[in-house]
Amino acid sequence: MNTKTSLSTYHEGRAPAGDVEIFYRQFGVPGKIPVIIVHGLSFFSYDWMGVAAALSTDREVVAIDMRGFGQSGRSVAHDYSLRRNAADIIALMDHLGWDKAVLVGHSMGGRICLLAAGWYPERVAGLCCLDFAPDLAAEGRKYVANSIGRQPDHFATIDEALAYHGHDPAALGPDDPMRKRFREFMRPVEGGWELLRDLYFRDKFRKVLETGVRQPEEADPWVTLNKLNYPFLVVRGAGSNLFASDTMAKVSGANPHARVVEIAGSHDLAQDNPQDVVTEVKSYLNAMGV
Structure with a gap:
C-alpha cells in the first residue's frame, strides 16, 4: 500500500473483486461508519479526492475506481454488469474489514450504490445519490x-483530448487543474494517449448511436428506491442535464424517506460545487447518527 499527500494524507490500495482488482484511495482513520464514494461514467476516483478528504475528519472514506476505469483492472470478459459492480463494493468492504458502509454514488455510481443498497441491505448503513435519479433526462442521455x-x-495529444471534451487547451496552463486531471485520467499508448476507461463502454454507446436501440435495464432502480426503509439523500445539480428538475418531485413521491435537495452546479458536482456536496452529505450523516 502506498502513501501519498494531496489535500490530506491518504493511502492507495487494491482489493480483489471477481476477475479484477479495484483501485481505491483511502482517507481518514477509523471512527464513525466509513463512506465509499463511487464515480460516474466520465469520472474516476481522482475527481472525488477533495470531497473524500473533507468527509474524512471523523471516519474512513474511500473513493474507488470502478472496474474498467482509472487504475482498476479491466475485465477480460467485459463483466461490467450493475450486479458485478455492486458486488465489487462488497468485495472492497470485505477487503477492508468493514461490516457496513455509507454509499455515496455520483451519476452511474449512484445507480450502482442504489442497487447495492437493495441487493446487500445488511451491508449498507446509508445512501447518498449525487445527481442521479432513476429517470435520466433525454438531453443528458443524448450528450453522454x-x-x-x-x-x-x-x-x-492531451490537448486533443481536452478539446474533444469541451475545454480550450490554449486557456489551460501547464499547472491548470483540468489539464492535470486529464493527465491523471490518460496513459501513453502507441500513437498518442488513451483514456483510462475500457473501450467496452465506448463501443456500447456507439452501438446505441448506430442502431437507436438501448439495451434493456438490468434492474429497475425505481423498485429499489421505492423499497428503501431508511432515510436517504438525493442531490440534484441545478444546472444538470441528466437529472431533470421535475424528477425531484417524482423521487420524493416514490419514497417518504427520500430527502431531495438541489444545489448549484452542473452534473459535474465534484468540480462545480464540492463544498455544498460535503455540506449536504455531512448533514445527512449527522442526521442518521452514523
Whole structure:
C-alpha cells in the first residue's frame, strides 16, 4: 500500500473483486461508519479526492475506481454488469474489514450504490445519490451517448483530448487543474494517449448511436428506491442535464424517506460545487447518527 499527500494524507490500495482488482484511495482513520464514494461514467476516483478528504475528519472514506476505469483492472470478459459492480463494493468492504458502509454514488455510481443498497441491505448503513435519479433526462442521455460513443481509440495529444471534451487547451496552463486531471485520467499508448476507461463502454454507446436501440435495464432502480426503509439523500445539480428538475418531485413521491435537495452546479458536482456536496452529505450523516 502506498502513501501519498494531496489535500490530506491518504493511502492507495487494491482489493480483489471477481476477475479484477479495484483501485481505491483511502482517507481518514477509523471512527464513525466509513463512506465509499463511487464515480460516474466520465469520472474516476481522482475527481472525488477533495470531497473524500473533507468527509474524512471523523471516519474512513474511500473513493474507488470502478472496474474498467482509472487504475482498476479491466475485465477480460467485459463483466461490467450493475450486479458485478455492486458486488465489487462488497468485495472492497470485505477487503477492508468493514461490516457496513455509507454509499455515496455520483451519476452511474449512484445507480450502482442504489442497487447495492437493495441487493446487500445488511451491508449498507446509508445512501447518498449525487445527481442521479432513476429517470435520466433525454438531453443528458443524448450528450453522454455522443461524448462517449464517438470517442476515438486514442487521442494524439492531451490537448486533443481536452478539446474533444469541451475545454480550450490554449486557456489551460501547464499547472491548470483540468489539464492535470486529464493527465491523471490518460496513459501513453502507441500513437498518442488513451483514456483510462475500457473501450467496452465506448463501443456500447456507439452501438446505441448506430442502431437507436438501448439495451434493456438490468434492474429497475425505481423498485429499489421505492423499497428503501431508511432515510436517504438525493442531490440534484441545478444546472444538470441528466437529472431533470421535475424528477425531484417524482423521487420524493416514490419514497417518504427520500430527502431531495438541489444545489448549484452542473452534473459535474465534484468540480462545480464540492463544498455544498460535503455540506449536504455531512448533514445527512449527522442526521442518521452514523
